[in-house]
Amino acid sequence: MVTIAPAAPVQAGAAAPGNTGRQSRIKRNLSGYAFLIGAIACFALFMWYPMIRGFVMSFQRTRRGETTWVGWDNYIRILDDPSFWIAWKNTFYFTGLALVVGFVVPFFVALLLNEFRHAKGYLRVLVYLPVMLPPASALYLFKYYAYDPSEAGLFNAVLKSLNLPTSEWMQSPAMTIPAMVLASTWMNMGGAVLIYLASLQNIPGELYEAAELDGAGLWKRIWHVTIPQTRLILALLAMMQIVATMQLFVEPLILANGAGTQDSATSVAYLIYQHGFFQNDLNGAAALGVIMLGVLAVFSGFYLRLTTRNES
Amino acid sequence: MTRTLISSTQLKRSRVRYWTLLAVVVTVFTLVFIGPLYWMVTGALKSAQEVAQTPPTLFPRDPDLSNYTAAWEQLNLAKLLFNTFYYAAGAVVFQLIFDTAAAYALSKLRPAFGNVVLGAMLATLMIPAMVLIVPQYQTVISLPVIDVSLLDSPFAIWLPMVANAFNIFLLKRFFDSIPEELMQAAFVDGASPLRTLWSIILPMSRPILGVVSIFAVTAVWKDFLWPLLVMPHPETRTVSVGIYTFAGGIPQNVVIAASVIAALPTVIIFLIFQRNIMSGLTSGSLKG
Numbered sequence: 382m383v384t385i386a387p388a389a390p391v392q393a394g395a396a397a398p399g400n401t402g403r404q405s406r407i408k409r410n411l412s413g414y415a416f417l418i419g420a421i422a423c424f425a426l427f428m429w430y431p432m433i434r435g436f437v438m439s440f441q442r443t444r445r446g447e448t449t450w451v452g453w454d455n456y457i458r459i460l461d462d463p464s465f466w467i468a469w470k471n472t473f474y475f476t477g478l479a480l481v482v483g484f485v486v487p488f489f490v491a492l493l494l495n496e497f498r499h500a501k502g503y504l505r506v507l508v509y510l511p512v513m514l515p516p517a518s519a520l521y522l523f524k525y526y527a528y529d530p531s532e533a534g535l536f537n538a539v540l541k542s543l544n545l546p547t548s549e550w551m552q553s554p555a556m557t558i559p560a561m562v563l564a565s566t567w568m569n570m571g572g573a574v575l576i577y578l579a580s581l582q583n584i585p586g587e588l589y590e591a592a593e594l595d596g597a598g599l600w601k602r603i604w605h606v607t608i609p610q611t612r613l614i615l616a617l618l619a620m621m622q623i624v625a626t627m628q629l630f631v632e633p634l635i636l637a638n639g640a641g642t643q644d645s646a647t648s649v650a651y652l653i654y655q656h657g658f659f660q661n662d663l664n665g666a667a668a669l670g671v672i673m674l675g676v677l678a679v680f681s682g683f684y685l686r687l688t689t690r691n692e693s
Numbered sequence: 694m695t696r697t698l699i700s701s702t703q704l705k706r707s708r709v710r711y712w713t714l715l716a717v718v719v720t721v722f723t724l725v726f727i728g729p730l731y732w733m734v735t736g737a738l739k740s741a742q743e744v745a746q747t748p749p750t751l752f753p754r755d756p757d758l759s760n761y762t763a764a765w766e767q768l769n770l771a772k773l774l775f776n777t778f779y780y781a782a783g784a785v786v787f788q789l790i791f792d793t794a795a796a797y798a799l800s801k802l803r804p805a806f807g808n809v810v811l812g813a814m815l816a817t818l819m820i821p822a823m824v825l826i827v828p829q830y831q832t833v834i835s836l837p838v839i840d841v842s843l844l845d846s847p848f849a850i851w852l853p854m855v856a857n858a859f860n861i862f863l864l865k866r867f868f869d870s871i872p873e874e875l876m877q878a879a880f881v882d883g884a885s886p887l888r889t890l891w892s893i894i895l896p897m898s899r900p901i902l903g904v905v906s907i908f909a910v911t912a913v914w915k916d917f918l919w920p921l922l923v924m925p926h927p928e929t930r931t932v933s934v935g936i937y938t939f940a941g942g943i944p945q946n947v948v949i950a951a952s953v954i955a956a957l958p959t960v961i962i963f964l965i966f967q968r969n970i971m972s973g974l975t976s977g978s979l980k981g
Contacts, residue, residue, distance in 0.1 A: 413804025420795035423855035431828035518952035586696025
């Protein structure tokens with residue numbers, strides 16, 4: 382019989398049974414965690430611990446340095462505040478409208494760009510350019526130039542030259558949210574367009590060919606090939622967008638100076654900011670955060686069930 | 694070129710329609726996406742009277758840089774820009790060191806419970822940032838156990854940037870694609886894990902490290918609420934926060950001029966690295 386002796390020294394460190402094996406395993410774990418320690422410490426300090434602390438804080442009250450358990454008091458106080466309901470109404474309105482506009486528009490833009498054989502790179506750069514602007518810069522542009530309520534404003538000048546009625550924009554409570562959706566879509570749609578474009582390029586061309594042979598027109602091909610083929614990424618991006626838009630904050634802060642005309646811009650995130658950093662009510666802000674997380678969790682659970690049921 | 698919604702033969706047949714549509718789309722997109730930027734840059738070259746005039750002028754009557762110089766001096770933009778650069782550069786260094794090390798450990802060294810750690814990191818992607826803002830701020834003003842305040846310290850920006858699950862995931866997936874045999878060969882030669890990372894893994898990972906660095910710079914540059922909270926002192930502010938805190942008391946055109954200057958660095962970075970940025974964005978989100 383041939384012995385396997387020559388192979389043994391090479392494997393000794395890695396695979397030999399018994400004592401040495403356990404030692405090398407311990408060594409590997411030690412060096413593994415030595416590499417992980419920095420990231421773990423930062424996650425613990427700035428993610429995991431604050432998650433727990435926020436939850437705990439929402440059931441406490443700190444007065445003059447003394448912290449006591451108060452049960453649901455913070456939640457009751459928050460729910461009693463009329464601006465809580467206004468903020469949710471505004472946030473839902475913004476999220477819904479941003480979903481309709483910021484979800485459908487990028488999809489069709491991507492569909493269109495994908496058909497072009499020329500200037501594709503240029504158009505892609507254009508769409509993504511606003512994403513690179515600091516939001517504060519872009520929002521001052523909208524606030525001072527585009528949404529100027531006089532006829533010297535960019536949008537009003539365009540509307541007037543087309544003989545359309547002009548608007549008061551941020552000064553009209555009815556226009557506040559649509560104007561914020563417009564600004565936010567302009568600033569953020571580039572990312573969604575690029576992701577759609579990449580997923581459109583993964584659709585096998587034979588599917589379109591087969592559909593065409595079956596006599597399917599343009600819309601039928603979109604409906605029966607494009608949408609089913611990109612469904613997963615569509616669902617994922619819709620979810621990500623809802624989570625992002627529910628945190629609406631910079632737009633009201635800069636465009637509407639916070640609350641806006643007749644509270645038309647107050648968002649839940651803005652309320653958290655107000656309670657936490659101006660009303661000296663960190664516990665109320667923590668409770669608002671837990672409520673927001675709860676709403677998003679219920680929403681994602683519902684959404685997940687909806688999309689997985691369609692799958693089967 | 695793979696087949697898309699409309700076949701190439703069909704496009705060739707309706708060539709006029711294709712070129713008209715392309716021309717319309719290029720014009721409309723240029724107006725929609727460059728138009729406002731043009732308005733911003735030239736608007737800041739106009740006088741206050743000219744901006745308030747109806748109908749607005751397409752070209753500034755006599756372009757004047759005084760709004761830009763006023764913004765530069767009154768807002769102390771040099772200091773604000775330096776601060777933001779400093780925070781961004783530090784964020785890149787911290788992320789590259791700690792996130793790369795973590796991704797390497799999770800991908801190649803695979804210690805016990807590595808998957809649990811990865812799961813706990815990825816779970817933070819589901820938590821909206823606004824929910825954590827208050828307890829995170831509490832942590833910064835008094836770190837647990839040692840009771841040190843990080844307010845106005847650059848670490849208040851650098852350390853939270855390390856806790857970025859998306860980057861760790863991106864790096865880990867890249868490292869996963871590096872063949873295991875290379876690692877084994879290095880270990881057999883007696884190389885330590887650190888040495889393997891440094892001389893085998895990192896040189897192969899230049900593209901992904903570039904993507905992560907660009908993301909870190911733009912994230913710091915675009916961030917608003919966090920630096921507003923943790924950098925309250927005028928000397929430590931970032932450029933976005935500086936413009937916001939000054940905006941109430943200075944003329945609109947000066948605010949716009951400052952906004953243009955604040956946007957320039959990221960726009961230039963984007964125009965130089967657009968290919969890397971776009972490929973990083975789509976690879977990170979698609980092939981999970």
